[in-house]
Amino acid sequence: MLDALCKCCLVEEAEVMFKRVKSKIKPNSDTYNILFFGWCRVRNPTRGMCVLEDMIKMGHTPENFTYNTAIDTFCKAGMLTEAAELLEFMKTKGSTMSSPTAKTYAIMMVALVQNDRMNDCFKILADMIDSGCLPDVSTYKELIEGMCSCGKIEAAYKFLQEMGRTGYPPDIVTYNCFLKVLCDNKDSDEALKLYKKMIDVGCMPSVQTYNILILMFFRIGDPEGAFETWNEMDRRGCPRDTDTYCVMIEGLFGCSNTRDAMYLLEQVINRGMKLPYKKFDTFLMQLSAVGDLQAIHRLSEHMRKFYNPAMARRFALNQKRKSMSLRGK
Template sequence: MSSFVAHNVSIRLYCSETASFNQNYDVEDNRVESDVEKLYSTIMGRPIGHRGMEKALDQLGIPLSTPLVTGVLHSLRFEEKIAFRFFTWAGRQENYSHEPCAYNDMIDILSSTRYKVKQFRIVCDVLDYMKRHNRNTVPVEVLSTILRKYTEKYLTHVQKFAKKKRIRVKTQPEINALNLLLDALCKCSLVEDAEALFQKVKSKIKPNADTYNILFFGWCRVRNPTRGMKVLEEMIELGHAPDNFTYNTAIDTFCKEGMITEALELFEFMRTQGSTISSPTAKTYSIIIVALVQNDRMEECFKLVEHMMSSGCLPDVSTYKDIIEGMCLYGKVDEAYKFLEEMGKKGYPPDIVTYNCFLKVLCDNKKSDEALRLYRKMIELGCMPSVQTYNMLALMFFQMDDPDGAFETWHEMGKWGCAADTDSYCVMIDGLFRCNKVEDACILLEEVVNKGIKLPYRNFDSFLMQLSTLGNLQAIHRLSEHMRKFYNPAMARRYALSQKRKSMSLRGK
């Protein structure tokens, strides 16, 4: 009897100890999950490229562990650049060092990215070295060896091309790989790490103009133009001449940071001391003009337009688009009209391409009143709208759930003798189906068949799905027979497979 009681007591004690162990295990598990959520929300709550992410993580004060770090990496597995930033930050924290499983997770994330061929193989090599040798930092000599091996392994096609064309390559083979590594770090917004690495190795590996450009663009990416200008000054001192693309990037960054004075000073330097490859372009002017518009400095804006014309810098379509888009986005529609008038007075009257650029901005922002005003003004000035003009208007009305406006546009197109093209029919039919105007959509599909128009396969497939949902077998048969002239079953299968692969890639598989 006593032995039975003792046995029973021991069972109860064992069960209580096991329950206690399980409870502690569950509590620890829940704590890790909670900390993963806190870290993840802090990381994703910052704008991409914002340099304050690391400071925000520091302020949380959460002690790191391997399960916690791997949990966050798993949550960030589809955001490889942000994951790499978190991994780098975690590796610097006191009382924590990455274990092999954390390295492996990071390498898996970087290896599965779409950038793996271009940027991240070298990063994987460095991480793998750190994992195998249990180091927190990589010596410069070892890094140079890794860079050389990477160049020999992955950049052989460059060397073969140079040998075939008898091009003498003057740069060290390591510099190409180093530039890829710096570029990868900068694109992850780890510009301070990139510059620290550059300072360590520049005595061993001679940098070229691309190296400085990468660092300069990196500082511009994280909105720190002051540091970027220091890199630019060092670049010029060493005899590397920046081109106008580099200067345009700096000016654009200054303008986005609200540093208009600095942007104008750099522009003046380009204008007075710039070489042939670094003098202001139409893009330079458009960046500053839009910045002046944003800051409501319209008088200076139009003076700059005059200066652009007098200096012989001819505007192109992209110039018109950038300036007009900037003016419209900041509510300066009347000023946009004035800009077109000024250009006309200077001997550059807007054509249909220019007007369509203007119209696209208005349509994309669903400013229907302004879009129709511009359409009427085009006709008044004798610039007849093109089929693209009507397509943009019709699409805008459908996006605004206004099929009547789209129909008016369709009839207006016929009134002015502008023949509808394939895109016109696709916009109208798709919009009518979405607005539940099924009968009208079927009438236009009948026109497509009667006129022998070849629909793009994507639209054909979409229209068949719509008709299938409606159960309109007669229309399905008629449209399928018509499209059989243009497409065969093999092509249909290839299209279906490509769509399947695309959908799987979006799911991260």
């Protein structure tokens, strides 16, 4: 009942009911968490903190997740001072279960960046490292996404530099996370700038780097950029994987470059590459729209090497029928 009221944002009513029955039914940590998250849901962190304090007084230890939610709520409500105080409380009075994690620090740092407090952000970063809580991939990802989402691209670059200066240089996974955010935002100029920076600092792009770039170029309607990236892989000696072919073929079909798409599909078949079944499905439908029965047959035969023959044959026959129907036969 308490949980239902809180989920409906009727937290005042939930608290009234809680006070009425707590003398008869002893509340546990789950009870306090429900109320706490209820106040967070309605963006009232002050009342939420009162619940948290009562919870501690009653001998219950809030878990790290509870504290992280509180800090996130404070930050979203613009109460950065209260968030910082709670973070300090976690460090000084929290138990092992509730000591700050990389996630906790990331929430705080993103909020500081969004409020143009870069110096404070770097202080938190230094404090994080000094406490022995080392940043992981998810930390980088959250920080970079948070910075980019509010247009703080330069702040993200500065963050990468600071990490290198403090002895924890970003690796290829971190750069790819940053690149993906830029590419998802279709910011090709910044994406290429980051790509060049990776090379300048000696962090060689991976096949995932190129796959992300190729996908971006097709999304922004620049197939020439996709081809240039494809050729760049040869120049850099980076072997293409299945995803590279899938992204390229799908992109070529999408921009009506059927000839090159079918050429790459032929390479896939000749090299004996196993594509995900959904991609086989997609490419067969594209070939069906083109009306190339021979290509449909070749691709379906290739599918049979990796998937249930009956399923592959049934799907290929369906595509042939559709193709003939489209051509009016």
